[in-house]
Amino acid sequence: MSLIVQKFGGSSVKDAKHIRNVAGIIAETYLQGNDVIVVLSAQGDTTDDLIAKAEEINPHASKREMDMLLSTGEQISVALCAMALEGMGLPCVSLAAWQVSIQSTSVHSDARIKKIDSERIRAELDQHRIVIVTGFQGVDRNGDVTTLGRGGSDTSAVALAAAFRADLCQIYTDVDGVYTTDPRLVPNARKLDEITYDEMLELASQGAQVLHNRSVELAKKFRVNLEVLSSLERKPGTKVKEVTKVEKTNIAGVAKDTSVARVALVGLEHNPGVAFQVFDLLSKHNINVDVILQSIGREDTKDISFTVHKKDLEETVQILTDSKQTLKFDHIAADDHIGKVSIVGAGLMSNCGVAAKMFEALYEAGINIQMINTSEIRVSVLLDEDDVNRAVKAIHAKFFDEA
Amino acid sequence: MSLIVQKFGGSSVKDAKHIRNVAGIIAETYLQGNDVIVVLSAQGDTTDDLIAKAEEINPHASKREMDMLLSTGEQISVALCAMALEGMGLPCVSLAAWQVSIQSTSVHSDARIKKIDSERIRAELDQHRIVIVTGFQGVDRNGDVTTLGRGGSDTSAVALAAAFRADLCQIYTDVDGVYTTDPRLVPNARKLDEITYDEMLELASQGAQVLHNRSVELAKKFRVNLEVLSSLERKPGTKVKEVTKVEKTNIAGVAKDTSVARVALVGLEHNPGVAFQVFDLLSKHNINVDVILQSIGREDTKDISFTVHKKDLEETVQILTDSKQTLKFDHIAADDHIGKVSIVGAGLMSNCGVAAKMFEALYEAGINIQMINTSEIRVSVLLDEDDVNRAVKAIHAKFFDEA
Numbered sequence: 001m002s003l004i005v006q007k008f009g010g011s012s013v014k015d016a017k018h019i020r021n022v023a024g025i026i027a028e029t030y031l032q033g034n035d036v037i038v039v040l041s042a043q044g045d046t047t048d049d050l051i052a053k054a055e056e057i058n059p060h061a062s063k064r065e066m067d068m069l070l071s072t073g074e075q076i077s078v079a080l081c082a083m084a085l086e087g088m089g090l091p092c093v094s095l096a097a098w099q100v101s102i103q104s105t106s107v108h109s110d111a112r113i114k115k116i117d118s119e120r121i122r123a124e125l126d127q128h129r130i131v132i133v134t135g136f137q138g139v140d141r142n143g144d145v146t147t148l149g150r151g152g153s154d155t156s157a158v159a160l161a162a163a164f165r166a167d168l169c170q171i172y173t174d175v176d177g178v179y180t181t182d183p184r185l186v187p188n189a190r191k192l193d194e195i196t197y198d199e200m201l202e203l204a205s206q207g208a209q210v211l212h213n214r215s216v217e218l219a220k221k222f223r224v225n226l227e228v229l230s231s232l233e234r235k236p237g238t239k240v241k242e243v244t245k246v247e248k249t250n251i252a253g254v255a256k257d258t259s260v261a262r263v264a265l266v267g268l269e270h271n272p273g274v275a276f277q278v279f280d281l282l283s284k285h286n287i288n289v290d291v292i293l294q295s296i297g298r299e300d301t302k303d304i305s306f307t308v309h310k311k312d313l314e315e316t317v318q319i320l321t322d323s324k325q326t327l328k329f330d331h332i333a334a335d336d337h338i339g340k341v342s343i344v345g346a347g348l349m350s351n352c353g354v355a356a357k358m359f360e361a362l363y364e365a366g367i368n369i370q371m372i373n374t375s376e377i378r379v380s381v382l383l384d385e386d387d388v389n390r391a392v393k394a395i396h397a398k399f400f401d402e403a
Numbered sequence: 404m405s406l407i408v409q410k411f412g413g414s415s416v417k418d419a420k421h422i423r424n425v426a427g428i429i430a431e432t433y434l435q436g437n438d439v440i441v442v443l444s445a446q447g448d449t450t451d452d453l454i455a456k457a458e459e460i461n462p463h464a465s466k467r468e469m470d471m472l473l474s475t476g477e478q479i480s481v482a483l484c485a486m487a488l489e490g491m492g493l494p495c496v497s498l499a500a501w502q503v504s505i506q507s508t509s510v511h512s513d514a515r516i517k518k519i520d521s522e523r524i525r526a527e528l529d530q531h532r533i534v535i536v537t538g539f540q541g542v543d544r545n546g547d548v549t550t551l552g553r554g555g556s557d558t559s560a561v562a563l564a565a566a567f568r569a570d571l572c573q574i575y576t577d578v579d580g581v582y583t584t585d586p587r588l589v590p591n592a593r594k595l596d597e598i599t600y601d602e603m604l605e606l607a608s609q610g611a612q613v614l615h616n617r618s619v620e621l622a623k624k625f626r627v628n629l630e631v632l633s634s635l636e637r638k639p640g641t642k643v644k645e646v647t648k649v650e651k652t653n654i655a656g657v658a659k660d661t662s663v664a665r666v667a668l669v670g671l672e673h674n675p676g677v678a679f680q681v682f683d684l685l686s687k688h689n690i691n692v693d694v695i696l697q698s699i700g701r702e703d704t705k706d707i708s709f710t711v712h713k714k715d716l717e718e719t720v721q722i723l724t725d726s727k728q729t730l731k732f733d734h735i736a737a738d739d740h741i742g743k744v745s746i747v748g749a750g751l752m753s754n755c756g757v758a759a760k761m762f763e764a765l766y767e768a769g770i771n772i773q774m775i776n777t778s779e780i781r782v783s784v785l786l787d788e789d790d791v792n793r794a795v796k797a798i799h800a801k802f803f804d805e806a
Contacts, residue, residue: 016460019460020460050479053419053479054482054486057486057487060490061485061489062485065497068478068481068485069478069482069483069486071478072475072478075475076453076456076472076475078471080456080457080460082464083457083464083465083468084461086464087463093467094468099546143523144502
């Protein structure tokens with residue numbers, strides 16, 4: 001007998017039909033003799049509807065009250081799912097985060113899970129009940145409801161899997177696994193049977209939308225076996241774990257991200273601490289910086305280039321311009337018409353031919369590379385936004401069709 | 404400075420406009436220097452919408468899960484109301500019953516409040532915050548959410564008023580107070596400035612829909628000053644308290660109830676314990692019996708007549724028929740085409756002319772009385788259903804127009 005955590009997203013529980021489908025999956029798992037903890041998101045549009053209600057009353061409502069409002073969404077999901085399982089004659093109980101209790105920090109709308117009390121869930125599992133828990137939410141030490149921000153429900157599921165040492169944590173979505181690249185763009189993209197945590201992390205942060213990084217990081221930390229699979233098709237998905245097949249010769253996948261913009265500070269004085277000043281300033285304004293490149297400029301000056309999210313570009317330029325006197329640079333160049341394409345694979349950088357193969361594919365496609373950035377298991381290139389899709393196709397073909 | 408509890412029902416918070424109106428009333432009370440605890444029901448149709456969702460998935464869902472589902476309704480209301488108050492720049496906090504905590508019995512869908520922890524609310528009041536609490540719900544000793552059944556939100560408000568020794572508990576509804584009779588039926592019905600708990604109890608149980616008996620009983624027990632008033636008109640309502648004007652000469656009001664049916668067991672043997680057997684049997688099936696009348700029948704037999712709710716009539720007849728051998732009666736007569744009209748007033752029965760005045764009104768209107776039942780402060784008559792409205796008008800005219 002195993003303990004399995006199953007998480008279903010909002011589109012998987014969007015109406016009565018979908019909830020019955022989800023109940024069917026849960027029932028099958030339970031009737032095979034497993035203990036099951038289920039984590040659910042709010043139904044389809046519920047969160048948007050609640051936000052609209054709030055906006056109508058007060059567009060600047062406090063995050064504390066927004067969390068109080070939005071957390072009802074998951075509670076509706078878990079109650080309805082429990083009713084569906086009751087209808088199938090299965091013992092079950094729905095629990096809100098405060099009942100579990102999933103204790104979090106007090107940062108409303110973006111809280112972090114601190115601790116999960118195992119007592120209540122353990123008692124319910126001992127009674128052979130299926131336990132259905134609200135995802136995306138917690139309760140802080142004052143007893144106030146919090147929400148966990150982006151990727152919150154996945155994180156709830158992984159945290160529960162870690163707390164109860166679950167044998168498997170299944171994340172059900174509307175895709176059937178992790179692909180070598182976006183199947184909508186490259187029709188012969190392949191579903192991966194397995195992927196390592198690190199590969200998944202790089203793919204996720206490089207634009208693959210399947211799993212949020214927070215949940216993968218937590219899974220890696222507590223060695224939680226993840227599986228990404230579809231709630232609509234009953235077939236194996238992609239397993240995310242510490243080590244996959246030993247003799248892997250290929251990359252795991254190709255990811256794209258067109259939400260980035262490039263900023264360059266040109267003509268910085270060549271003094272120590274300049275880079276620190278720049279990025280300290282931006283971090284104080286909560287602006288996340290990704291690919292960073294520093295180069296020697298003309299006449300003893302240097303340039304620093306980096307990428308930010310497109311939505312942060314305007315603010316970034318403003319902040320830097322405001323500090324022009326302190327930072328001492330010549331001018332700022334900004335470009336929001338760029339995109340990032342990455343290849344990800346365990347041990348990629350220790351396999352020297354791989355990066356070259358990527359650049360070769362781009363060269364053959366006549367695509368110009370603006371910036372290059374690498375990690376142990378990833379190579380990213382910055383390109384003109386118009387070239388991004390063509391680049392993904394060319395690289396994917398190079399690695400997977402010629403293989 | 405006073406502590407005032409204000410309760411608003413579902414129709415008072417049904418949309419953004421109404422919530423803003425409610426926030427205005429709360430703000431006015433708070434800005435006059437009072438501490439304010441607000442109790443809210445779920446918005447207008449929310450509960451019905453949630454029930455419809457549940458029915459679609461499982462028409463026989465457990466009450467435990469229904470409570471989990473339905474309790475989201477009030478949570479949405481309190482969060483939205485807090486947002487409206489935030490928008491007016493007022494300090495406030497919304498709290499669910501489990502946060503307060505309002506501890507209840509475990510009878511899902513019909514729980515009773517056992518205890519209210521005052522710590523959290525007291526701390527918030529000390530911070531000069533307006534506290535907005537979910538009505539209609541509690542949390543049991545297992546940490547499960549319960550709902551309080553009919554009249555639940557009024558009961559929550561009165562319980563909070565009792566726990567915090569509030570100076571006043573205002574119940575805002577869509578009518579502006581308690582009337583001498585239904586104003587839709589009798590246009591010159593008068594709004595009462597004051598009424599005693601007992602009068603209110605009798606009026607409520609005799610069909611006046613303004614306040615539920617549970618909340619009035621609780622208010623009487625803890626001497627909570629109640630006021631029933633309209634959320635749409637800013638004017639005084641009806642005060643419900645222990646003693647009203649001393650020299651009251653008139654009745655408080657005329658109530659009707661057409662939800663009753665009459666059952667008669669004819670030809671019962673004249674043995675001791677027969678009445679006990681009959682009503683014990685019915686109470687075991689959770690059937691509430693109202694007016695009971697016993698009379699000597701022909702030839703040493705007796706008849707027992709009583710009223711039940713119309714919805715219970717069929718089951719009542721079935722239960723009694725099934726026990727015909729044990730109870731030993733001749734036959735059952737049932738009539739669901741009846742209604743009950745009552746006059747209510749403190750000290751009514753010690754004022755011997757009052758009952759006679761009621762019967763006189765009915766006689767003058769040519770209306771036949773089927774059964775009569777009295778309490779210390781009430782006289783009820785059972786009539787043909789078709790005569791009910793005419794009876795109310797005649798009695799009301801007798802007591803109020805001729806006065």
